[in-house]
Amino acid sequence: MPFIPHTEQEIAEMLQAIGADDISALFEEIPSHLLANELTGVPEGMTEMEISRLMHARAAQHPQSVCFLGAGAYEHHIPAAVWEITTRGEYYSAYTPYQAEASQGTLQLVYEFQSMMTALTGMDVSNASMYDGATALAEAVLMAVRGNRKSKSRKILMPTTVHPTYRKTTRTIVQGQHIELCEVDYDPATGVTSLEAFKEKAGDDITAIVIQQPNFFGNLEAVDEITDWAHENNILVIAVANPLSLAILEAPGNWGSAGVDIACGDGQPLGAPMSAGGPYYGYLCCTQTLVRQMPGRIVGRTLDQDDKEGFVLTLQAREQHIRRSKATSNICTNQGLVVTASTIHMSILGASGLEKAAAACHANTMALVKQLSQIEGVDCAFESNYFHEAVLKINKPAVEVLVALAEKNILGGYDLSEAYPELGSAILVCATEMRTDEEISAYANALAEVCA
Amino acid sequence: MLIFEHSKTGRNGAPQSPKQKANVDDIPASFLRKDRAALPEVSEMQAVRHYTQLSQKNFSIDTHFYPLGSCTMKYNPRACNTLAMLPGFLSRHPMAPEAQSQGFLACMYELQSMLSDVTGMAAFSLAPMAGAQGEFAGVAMIEAYHKSRGDDGRKEILVPSAAHGTNPATATMCGFSVREIPTLDNGDVDLEALKVAVGPETAGLMLTNPSTLGVFERQIETIAKVVHEAGGLLYYDGANLNAILGKIRPGDMGFDVIHSNLHKTFSTPHGGGGPGAGAVGVAERLKPFLPLPVVTKEGENYRWLTEKDLPQSIGRLSAFMGNAGVLLRAYIYMRMLGREGMVRVAEFATLNANYMMAEAKRRGFELAIPDRRASHEFIITLKNEARDLHVTAMDFAKRLLDLGYHAPTTYFPLLVPECLLIEPTETEAKEALDGFMDAMQQIREEAEADPDLVKGAPYTLPVKRLDEVRAARQLDLAWKGNEVE
Numbered sequence: 059m060p061f062i063p064h065t066e067q068e069i070a071e072m073l074q075a076i077g078a079d080d081i082s083a084l085f086e087e088i089p090s091h092l093l094a095n096e097l098t099g100v101p102e103g104m105t106e107m108e109i110s111r112l113m114h115a116r117a118a119q120h121p122q123s124v125c126f127l128g129a130g131a132y133e134h135h136i137p138a139a140v141w142e143i144t145t146r147g148e149y150y151s152a153y154t155p156y157q158a159e160a161s162q163g164t165l166q167l168v169y170e171f172q173s174m175m176t177a178l179t180g181m182d183v184s185n186a187s188m189y190d191g192a193t194a195l196a197e198a199v200l201m202a203v204r205g206n207r208k209s210k211s212r213k214i215l216m217p218t219t220v221h222p223t224y225r226k227t228t229r230t231i232v233q234g235q236h237i238e239l240c241e242v243d244y245d246p247a248t249g250v251t252s253l254e255a256f257k258e259k260a261g262d263d264i265t266a267i268v269i270q271q272p273n274f275f276g277n278l279e280a281v282d283e284i285t286d287w288a289h290e291n292n293i294l295v296i297a298v299a300n301p302l303s304l305a306i307l308e309a310p311g312n313w314g315s316a317g318v319d320i321a322c323g324d325g326q327p328l329g330a331p332m333s334a335g336g337p338y339y340g341y342l343c344c345t346q347t348l349v350r351q352m353p354g355r356i357v358g359r360t361l362d363q364d365d366k367e368g369f370v371l372t373l374q375a376r377e378q379h380i381r382r383s384k385a386t387s388n389i390c391t392n393q394g395l396v397v398t399a400s401t402i403h404m405s406i407l408g409a410s411g412l413e414k415a416a417a418a419c420h421a422n423t424m425a426l427v428k429q430l431s432q433i434e435g436v437d438c439a440f441e442s443n444y445f446h447e448a449v450l451k452i453n454k455p456a457v458e459v460l461v462a463l464a465e466k467n468i469l470g471g472y473d474l475s476e477a478y479p480e481l482g483s484a485i486l487v488c489a490t491e492m493r494t495d496e497e498i499s500a501y502a503n504a505l506a507e508v509c510a
Numbered sequence: 511m512l513i514f515e516h517s518k519t520g521r522n523g524a525p526q527s528p529k530q531k532a533n534v535d536d537i538p539a540s541f542l543r544k545d546r547a548a549l550p551e552v553s554e555m556q557a558v559r560h561y562t563q564l565s566q567k568n569f570s571i572d573t574h575f576y577p578l579g580s581c582t583m584k585y586n587p588r589a590c591n592t593l594a595m596l597p598g599f600l601s602r603h604p605m606a607p608e609a610q611s612q613g614f615l616a617c618m619y620e621l622q623s624m625l626s627d628v629t630g631m632a633a634f635s636l637a638p639m640a641g642a643q644g645e646f647a648g649v650a651m652i653e654a655y656h657k658s659r660g661d662d663g664r665k666e667i668l669v670p671s672a673a674h675g676t677n678p679a680t681a682t683m684c685g686f687s688v689r690e691i692p693t694l695d696n697g698d699v700d701l702e703a704l705k706v707a708v709g710p711e712t713a714g715l716m717l718t719n720p721s722t723l724g725v726f727e728r729q730i731e732t733i734a735k736v737v738h739e740a741g742g743l744l745y746y747d748g749a750n751l752n753a754i755l756g757k758i759r760p761g762d763m764g765f766d767v768i769h770s771n772l773h774k775t776f777s778t779p780h781g782g783g784g785p786g787a788g789a790v791g792v793a794e795r796l797k798p799f800l801p802l803p804v805v806t807k808e809g810e811n812y813r814w815l816t817e818k819d820l821p822q823s824i825g826r827l828s829a830f831m832g833n834a835g836v837l838l839r840a841y842i843y844m845r846m847l848g849r850e851g852m853v854r855v856a857e858f859a860t861l862n863a864n865y866m867m868a869e870a871k872r873r874g875f876e877l878a879i880p881d882r883r884a885s886h887e888f889i890i891t892l893k894n895e896a897r898d899l900h901v902t903a904m905d906f907a908k909r910l911l912d913l914g915y916h917a918p919t920t921y922f923p924l925l926v927p928e929c930l931l932i933e934p935t936e937t938e939a940k941e942a943l944d945g946f947m948d949a950m951q952q953i954r955e956e957a958e959a960d961p962d963l964v965k966g967a968p969y970t971l972p973v974k975r976l977d978e979v980r981a982a983r984q985l986d987l988a989w990k991g992n993e994v995e
Contacts, residue, residue, distance in 0.1 A: 060851050061585055061777075062858045063939040072865040072940060075872075081857045084864050085757060087726045087883050094759050096849065099627025103848025106589045113842060117598025119613030120606070127603050130829050137526045139558050141595070147572025148565035151586050154783040156578075156919075158978075159971040160911045163568035164782035167561065170513050173989040177548040183987050186783065189639040192829040223829045230801070230825035231646070234653065234685030278541050306534055308543050324829065334614050334838075335604030335830030336639070337785035349985070355783065360981035363966075368973035372981040378642070379922070383678035383688040390676050391640040391773065393833075395781025398561075405513050405557040409549040411527035421532035443537050464607050472605060491528050 060103060121467050124497050126426070128447050128488030129274070129472035130191065130221055130324060131332050134302070134415065135492060136399075137406045140329050144399040154355070154391065158370045159362075164394065165369035168357040171401040178304045179297075179321040180311020181343035186355035187392040191324025192227035194340025195220075195268065195298055197353045197387055198320045199232055199239075201344065202266035202294045204386070205319070205351045209292065211263040217242045217251040219273035220298060222477040246480070249277045249440030249449060253284055266294040266319075271310070272303055275486065276423070276447025277440060285314030294319040301341060302327035303445050305412035306420070310343075320344045328412075329403025330396050339393035339400065350376060353387030418491035419446035422498065426489040429502040435509045439484055447488045449474065449481065454509060456483045462508040468501055513560050514989050517550040526554065548991070567972045568782070569916045575942045579887045579919035579931025580674070580722055582752045582774035584859075587843060590777065594838035604830035608813045614834070615812035619805040621789075621841040628852055629751070629768055630761025631791030635800040637832045641749060644769025644788025645680040645716070650824040651767055651792065651799040652714045652743045653684055658799075658822060661741065664713035668742075670699050672723050672923045674749060677716045686713060693925060697725035697879045699733060708740035718747040719763065720754065720885030722923045723878065724863070724931065734764030743767065743796075748788075751775040752935070753860060753886035756853030766793045775855075776840035787836040798822040803831050858936035859886035862943060866934055869947045875954075878926045887933035889926055890950075896928045901957040901964050903928040908975060909956070909967035913949040 064072075069081070078084055085093070104112070125133045144150070148163060155161030155168075168186045175184035188194040203212050216225060216239050229239060242255050256267060267288050271279050281297070288295045295318040297310035304310075310321040326338035344352060350373065358372035378385040407415065423446045431438050435453030452459055456473040463470035471485035478484065489498060534542070552560070569576065576583040602614060622634040638644035649667065656664045667681035670691045678688040689707055692700040699717070708715075715737045719727040727733065737744050746760040746768035752775045760768045772778050773786035780786070792800060802823050803814040814831075817823060847855065860883075867888040871877060878889035892903045907917030907930070919931040934943055957964045968974065 059854055059858075060847055061587060061937050062854055063937070064858060064861070068940045069861070072861055076861075076864045076868045078864070081861055084857075084860045084883055087728055088754075088758050089728070089731065092731075092758050092762055094630070094757060094762065094853075097627050097756060097852060098849075100624045100844065100849040100852060103851045104845050106846065109589065109842055109845050110593060112845070113593040113596060113617075116613030116617055117596040119611075119616075120598045120602050121610050122597075122601065123606070123610065125601075125603055127605060129605060131604050133601070133603070135526065137554065139554060143558060143561045143565070145591060145595075146562070146565045148568040148570045149782055150591070150779045151571035151583075152568045152782040153576065153578055153581055153583060153780045153916075157569070157907065157911060157917050158976050159908065159968050159973055160569040160574075160916060161567075161782070162972045163564040163566065166512070166567070167564055167782075169987075170989070172987055173512075173514065174547075174549055176988040189643060189785075189833075190828050190830075193639070193643075193827070221829065223826055226826040227828060230650070230827060231683075233825075234650070234683060236685070278537070282540065304543070305547065306537075306543055307541055309547070312544070331600040332603050333600050334602040334611075334834035335832070336828065337833040337835050338829075339785075349987075356987060358981040359986040360977050360984075362974040362976050364974055366973055368976045370976045370978050370981045372978065372985070372987075375982075378675035378679035380675070381679070382675045383682045385675065385679040385682070388642040388646060388676050388679035388683050389640070390642045390674075391780075391784040391786040393639075393781075393785045394783030395779065396785060398782065402557060402561050405550050405552055405560070406526055406554050407549075408522045408551045409546045410522050410531075410551070411524075412549070413546070414527040414531045417532040417534050418528040420534050420537070424536070443541065461607070464610060469603060469606060 123467045123469045125469045126471055126487050126489055126501055127469040129486055132327050132490050133332055133492050134327055134490055136329050136331060136403060139406060140399050140403045143402055144395060149395060149398050155371060162369060165357050167398055167401055169359055169369050171397050172357060174404050175341050175343055178301055179343045180309030180317060181321050182346040183349045184341060184343040185352050186357060187397045188340030188342050188354060189393060190338045190340045192224040194322035194342045195224050196228040196231035198296045198322045198342060199228055201320060201348060201351045202296055203237055205348045206265045206294045209263055209265040211265055212236055213238045213240055213264050215240050215242050215256055215259055215264055215267040217244060219244045219251055219275060220268055220270045221274045248442045249275045250279045250442055253287055256284060264293045266296055268296045268298060270298040272445040275440065275449045276444040277442040278444065281313040285318055289316055297321040299323045300327055301325060302412060302416050305409065305416040319348060325400050329400040337393055337396050339396040351386060354389045354392055415491045422489035422493050423448060426487060426498050429498060430505055433506045433509055439481060446490065447486055449484055449486055452483045452485060456485050459508050463504055466504050468504055512989055513550045513552060516552045516556050516560060519551060521551045521553055574914060574916050575938060575946055576916040577918050577932050577934050578916060579933040580749055582933060582935055584777055584935035585937040586777050586779045590839040590842040593842050594835050599838060612812055615805050617838060617841045619807055619812050621837060622805060624844050625770060625789055625791060628756060629791050630759030631768060632794045633797050633800060634789055634791045635804045636789045636837050637801040637827045638769065638788035638790055639828055639833045640784060640786040641769060641771040641788040642676045642680060643827055644790050645676055646683060647790045647801045647824060647827060648745050648767040648769055649680050649684040651796050654799040654824050655796055656713060663710055666711045667713055668707055668715040670717060672721050672925055673716060673718060674722065677747060697721060697723040697882065698727055698729055701729055701732060705736055708736055708742060712740050712742035714743040714745050716745040716747055718750055720750045724885050724887040724889055725879055725882050726885055730763045749774065753856060755856040757856040767796055772836060772840040777843045778836045778839040785833045785836050787833045787840065799824050801827050855936050862934040862936060862938060863887050866932060866943050866947065873947060873951050878929060887931055890930045891926050892928040895957060899957045899961050901961050903930055905964045906953055909953045909964045910949055911968045912970045915946050915949055
């Protein structure tokens, strides 16, 4: 029997100890007319050899395309050691560290992770993770509403340059709590959100604003002046930032004169493969002032009975298993194993390695944009500084262009026409440190053919 | 020793990043970072050794019996990991064209179908990324359903007192108020109290069956009738699905919406706290509200359903499509088990729990609910030991760690004093169960002879009992350099 070790003799001994005639007697409390018939929608079981053959065939249905697609998930080099260590059974098959003395490995690792995230973001505190960047933003909004006691409006300004699905997810998650998400338009010339645009929507009482840096278009927002303006008006500031970009870009904790109140984003660029969309993890950091509003697990360093250093889950009075309906969030399980990978990834690369990777992403995207925008019918959409993504306008329908490129095994970018119809036919392109000069030239040649 | 304490300025993992640092001078200085982030600077070997040694400080299923009640710590087959990590899956961008994603989409579609079959629900969405997010999706669908009918007065979610904390927390997040329904001493819901509680304000009842008390809710059909007649919907918390897998289906019990913790029942790893997956299943009338995306099959091709297909959907729950890699592991596990393997899970999980319960009774431990069959888990109450010997459930738990067993769930459910909630799962052999019960017996003997021995445990782990009060009062949540030492 798959994964069941019992022998016939043991089954008999166990039933005798219980005092039951057979296993079905153990289910006698279930009304018999409710018992299920044989399943029809589940096929017969497979051996490891058979399932292996099937999964190899399924995986082989995906052509190995050259990826110029980003939009929130990025192809980066991950050191071989990262997932080798991460999938050790001691990490892979452990539970949430409820018994601290028997979970010091995971607990110390999470403490180190929290330390690394506070270093990258320039914030005081990090939690142990949220599900992904989108849900981290939703929880950041809920945190801000709880945390900004001077504001009564429960109104959040959300630029449309924030990732479209992050905005949708936030809407889904906060909709039950009477929070108003008010969108702020970007400047069509620069592709960034002006301070004036925020001011226009502001009115009397705003609880918090969101700024994504780099924004969904890849462009760099004027984070310092927006942060300062918000704080002057008692508005909390939530930063959404690609954590890899923070190796070269200013940390949210240093934006403006006081830094932001909450920083969040998706940890995928730090050691998680693209993996069809997950598992990734959301990071969530904040100032010391807001620590008791933080959702999810937090690990703290403490001492044992012999004054030896050790690690425990702490501030649990915020959480659902203690506070039940009064908890800061319903989150229980988070993305622990991906955090494990990310912590090892950051340790191996270090700040200098992440800096080189981030700079190479920027340089490759610059080279890509330079070559592509020389093609007739292809133009840069915005005049702005960008990190590792940029928007190109194309003289043919984006969807057709991307299909034609896909047939040449090039993932050419993200079609913006649905989320941003005002841009016309436009795509968001990205070249990470993984792309070579040859691949970039090959993309340019292919796009020239398609656009001709 | 922290990884930061292995750090030396100038050390790095050179082969793991581009050879030269590219120029970023085109970016104005005001956008650029002024000080390098204080990440550790270690060699690859130092990192590998550090994190390998840290891993050795963990208990895990691969190293220890881990009978954590309500958590279903069963063996995680290695094939599931290896095959989910094939390059063809790992290198797939989440927004790669559907035409180039048919292998992955086929797996997801079949997973939806298998989950529907084994739970008796009409349709499934794989979007939620953990049990709590599945609960959120379920309760949000209940809200959307009532609203779609113009039934706006339903502001209350009913939750039995034995429920997981996530249930009331979820209801609050969705904007509902929470009313607790008492539980009888025999573990069943107090039906009379339920009848009084339901009414035009009732949006739904969230129920775990078998309950967190480790018994099957025998009045489930009456409960369903009472809730439905009041106009409410019935939510199934799938935390304990392992107990009844393939034996009785939530859909047949009258549930309208369920979530399934794939990281419990379908053996995807817990990973030291996730990632999980909390797929949601619905009865026919809730199909329009499913969270996105959902995979559909048209002819021989698979594609995602979007807002255009399901305009009444409660919406998106993640940036892309949930924890895809976790879903692949669950898919592989279900295909290996097959239809005949599903029901065996419930049977042997239940056999193991009932055997342990019989052994506990034989060895003189007091059971919380002595006169009923256990489901896949059962509860020992150590209130007598706490009263007579001043040795608590926590002390037993810590001493178990010394003896090589991960502790059961302690102090949950909150209704039973000094309790241990014990869930062995079907993948443990009889000798592991016997060994655990021997350890429990040994600890009780120790408690009688020398209570301080038990109260001082653990002795053999990397640390002794940790000061949680200090951790919460003198917050130290991140390494800030040696000056803190």
